[in-house]
Amino acid sequence: MINKRKTPPTLSPLIHEWNTARNTAKGWPQFLEGIVIRGMRGWDGESIQFRFPVVAIAGENGAGKSTVLKVAAAAYVAQQEGGLTFYPDDFFPNTPWETIEGVSLGYLIRRGESIDFTLLRKLTKRWRGMPDRFKRPVFFLDISRTQPINTLVGYGKIAKELNFPGDVTPFNEADRALLSRIMNKAYTASSMAKYGNKQVGVLTTQAGEYSNFHQGAGEDATADLVALLRLAPMHSLVIIDEVEASLHPRAQRRLMTELFSISKDRKIQFILSTHSATILEQLPTEARIYIQATRKGPKNIIYGVTPEFAMSLMDDVDHPELVLYCEDEEAQVLIDALISQEMPEIKNRVAVMPVGTASTVKTLGELGAKSKLPNPSLGILDGDQKETEGCILLPGNQAPEKEIFSAFDEPAWEKVATRLDVRIADLLEAIDDARQIDNHHAWARKVAERLGPRVRVGRVWEDIASVWAKEVVNPAERAAFIEAIFQRLI
Structure with missing residues (x-):
């Protein structure tokens, strides 16, 4: 989705x-x-x-x-x-x-x-x-x-030694408002006391005044950050x-x-x-x-990663036999559709992961080709890119949205309309409007908006991708694309 x-x-x-x-x-x-x-x-x-x-x-x-x-x-x-x-x-x-x-x-x-x-x-x-x-x-x-003062050994003694109110620096109104917005709490007053190298936040809400000794770790750390930003x-x-x-x-x-x-x-x-x-x-x-970090050799510095990719590298989970890295979720849907049409038996053996820009895909493709990633992998670039080490191209020679919207004829759009359960005339009108937008990434969303709230953008692109993979893309090109994935898999 x-x-x-x-x-x-x-x-x-x-x-x-x-x-x-x-x-x-x-x-x-x-x-x-x-x-x-x-x-x-x-x-x-x-x-x-x-x-x-x-x-x-x-x-x-x-x-x-x-x-x-x-x-x-x-x-x-x-x-x-x-x-x-x-x-x-x-x-x-x-x-x-x-x-x-x-x-x-x-x-x-x-x-x-x-x-x-x-x-x-x-x-x-x-x-x-x-x-x-x-x-x-x-x-x-x-x-x-991140270590609240109440976790320090002897913090009860520290609390007694603090000299109030002389050691306290009040937050100004802007700082108090900043802290309130981040924590989503209505602080009526806030200040910071000093004890050695440790700051002690003192906050006031309608429930009363309380210090770092009785705050949560997140509230304490955020108060420290607000105090720093003030300076x-x-x-x-x-x-x-x-x-x-x-x-x-x-x-x-x-x-x-x-x-x-x-x-x-x-x-x-x-x-x-x-x-x-x-x-x-x-x-x-x-x-x-x-x-x-790698066990042997230099560190890999990867720019522009998606949050999902970053989390997958930091998570200890079962990995698929092959990870396919692509640019975005639109490309992910197309790859899934091509696999389902040409070689559905490998679908559960591969994972398709959007990772960011074309440069990120190229970096990961090169690392995968040199076996520097945790699992076997292959980069898949949009058709408007050039093949690089460890990467193949999606069918076509344009960005996915441009490639598909220009390749579809009216019979193909009729199949999409049937899947979406909308009138073909309404779909064609929505498509014409969408293609007036310079940003091709917004075309599918614009089509969904024109078709009404019952049609979500994800469904529009998924149905377009299914028809494209089955009816529109050149069968020989589709087979060659899947064969490249299969060869990397085995």
Whole structure:
């Protein structure tokens, strides 16, 4: 079933701002475009590129997400005296079990029209290159914030030692409103107390005042985040480990909605890590990064993954004999229809998974051809692409919607109308209207809208795909396509 996700209302304005202003003075004149890590925790010169103001990095535990965040945090020095500067030794100290040496950290840093590559190196005992770092406000929320203060040993004593109200900094109205929107609770007051390196949120609702000692982990972590965002000025770099931090899915969506708005208004760059499909769903394709650790050899950095693909790599479930990676759900329906028509006996042996853009399919196809993915796989590109290693093309030479809508004649459309239980005249009129839209991805949805609420968009495309696979596509081309899948399967 084709089920288009609803994007946050604040995402489109951010995308527009990024596409029009980007690195100008009105956009993000300071931007960390990428990092390169060598000689650290299994990294051997792989690079991570940040292609959007808000990006999220996913991957299994131990894949290297936190390492990327920590390396990014050490890219700059504090912009103002008294500001916080992070050093590599803060994150990667020598211990009785590890000696950090032979390490290099590279940074691709944009400042307006200028792009510089800076390097921090620790060949033996001392880091080199520290004075060469550029200035920028950097804020880092690590995973320790997910531990509420009431889980610390001796927290009862800590509570008694806090000196109220002198240690408390009230939230302003904007901060309180932000916290209320994310948590969907009507806070009448909010503030933050300080105890050593731990902040203690103090919140008030109609039910009364309560502190972090009696808050849930999600509420506590979000209060910490709001307190941090209050301090972040224009053009800051904000890094958040496990951004979902004990929040339920609806709260995660509300949080991302707010981060998009803050990024647009204050031109802040956010780098996040996550294990949440909900977080990935909110992001545009270019903002999703997946790190796949391999037992031997370099890490695989995959951009533009779908949330479903990312979750499948992180989930320990039974795998099919062959995974077919395609661009989107429309292509997935076509592939299923072709298999059902030509070789239905293999349908239960393969899984068809939409993964994102053509470049993502090509990356996965190449990795699959080199046996670097968890299970046998094959990339399937739309017909308007060129074949690459590990990939084959759907029948035709255009994008699926263009290929099918142009290939159908009236008898074929009559078969679709019969399946949909609508009049052929109504269907043809809906098709004519749909083809006036420049965005071919919206054609099936437009047809469904014209046919009325009884006809869902998924059904329209599924019935079109079935008729196409059986009646319209060249039989020899269909057979060759399925044979390529079958050969990879066996």
